[in-house]
Amino acid sequence: MTEQGVTVRAHAHETLDALAWRQLGATAGHVEATLAANPGLAKLAAELPEGQAVRLVKAPEPVRAMVNIWD
Structure with a gap:
């Protein structure tokens, strides 16, 4: 799946x-991204009506901060 x-x-x-x-x-995140990409959805x-076309958008992966326990 592409980012679009x-x-x-x-x-x-x-x-x-x-x-x-x-x-x-x-x-998680995908429903919100899909709603943002499909006005009125x-x-x-x-x-959803049967056969309704939906542009399904995959949410970006969350960025996690790197923690070093020895610092």
């Missing part, structure tokens, strides 16, 4: 969370 995302189609009675889980194996996210 990939367009996928929803199954019958599928939620946005379930779609993200089915395609990415996780929801929040109104449908609770139950």
